[in-house]
Amino acid sequence: MTAPVDRRSLLAAAAALTAAGALSPAVALAQTASNATVMAVALRPVFGDKPIKPGKVQLKVPVVAENGSSVQVSVGMDGPEMPKRMVMVATANPQPLATEIRFGPRAARAEVTTRLRLARSQTIVAAAEMPDGTVWATSADVTITSGACIELGE
Amino acid sequence: MKVLVSVPAVVRRGEAFEVKAMAMHVMENGFRRDMDGKAVPRKILNHFTCRYNGEIVLDCDWHTPISANPYMSFAVKAVDSGTLTFEWIDDDGSIERHSAPITVT
Numbered sequence: 001m002t003a004p005v006d007r008r009s010l011l012a013a014a015a016a017l018t019a020a021g022a023l024s025p026a027v028a029l030a031q032t033a034s035n036a037t038v039m040a041v042a043l044r045p046v047f048g049d050k051p052i053k054p055g056k057v058q059l060k061v062p063v064v065a066e067n068g069s070s071v072q073v074s075v076g077m078d079g080p081e082m083p084k085r086m087v088m089v090a091t092a093n094p095q096p097l098a099t100e101i102r103f104g105p106r107a108a109r110a111e112v113t114t115r116l117r118l119a120r121s122q123t124i125v126a127a128a129e130m131p132d133g134t135v136w137a138t139s140a141d142v143t144i145t146s147g148a149c150i151e152l153g154e
Numbered sequence: 155m156k157v158l159v160s161v162p163a164v165v166r167r168g169e170a171f172e173v174k175a176m177a178m179h180v181m182e183n184g185f186r187r188d189m190d191g192k193a194v195p196r197k198i199l200n201h202f203t204c205r206y207n208g209e210i211v212l213d214c215d216w217h218t219p220i221s222a223n224p225y226m227s228f229a230v231k232a233v234d235s236g237t238l239t240f241e242w243i244d245d246d247g248s249i250e251r252h253s254a255p256i257t258v259t
Contacts, residue, residue, distance in 0.1 A: 069221060070223075090219040093218070094183075094185050095183075095185075097219070098218075099217065100214065101212055101214045102213045103211075104209060104212060106207075107211050107228065107231065108170030111229050112212070112227070112228045113225075113228075114224070114226045114227075115224070116221055117218075117219055117220065118219070
C-alpha cells in the first residue's frame, strides 16, 4: 500500500522547491562576480588598471577536451566593430598570456580560430580593446581529461 | 620548416574569405625537462603576420600557450587580385615566409 500524500509532505516538498529556486539567482550572481575577478586578474598584465567590462567578445571553447596539447579556441566580436587588439589568456598555464592579435585594414572581421596547449582544466579569457580605449572580456571554462605535458611531474 | 596554408584560388570582390595557416613547429615552451632533468630551452614561433598585397590582415604575438604546429584561421576582405604573404618569426631569429596567389573577380 502506498503512503497517502498528506499536507505535511506536500508543504515540505514545496518549501524545498522554493528554496532551490530562490538560491539559484544568488549562485549565478556569485559566479558572475568570480568570473569578473578571474578576468581582471588574467588581463592586468596586458591592460594594467583599465576597467574590464563583461561582454561584446565571443569565445568558443569545447566544454570537455580529451587532450590538452591542442584545444581549438575561437574568438570574435558581437558586432561589426573592429577592436584595436584582442588577447587570449590560458589562466592556469605557467605563462598565461597566449596571444595578442592586432587586426589590419584587410581583416574582414575580428575573428580568429587557433589551438592552445593547456596544462589542465581551466578558465580561458578573451578580451578586446576598442578604438575608444574600453576593454571588454568574456571567459569560458574547459575541462581537460588529459593535460598537456607542460612541466615535469604533471 | 614546413608550412600549410589554405587560401581560396578565386574570390568575389568585397566578399570575406577564410584563410588557414599552420606551421610545423614543436613550440617548445621552456618549462619542460628532459630525461636527465635538464631544462629544455624554449623555442617557439613568437610572431605571426599575414599581409594582403602588402597591407596587414593580422599581426600576432604568440606565447607559450599556443600549441605545437601552431594554427590560425581568420577572415580576409577580398579587394584586388594579388598575393597573401605569411611570416613566422622563431625565437632563434629565423624567419619563415610563404606566399599564396589570390584572384579577385
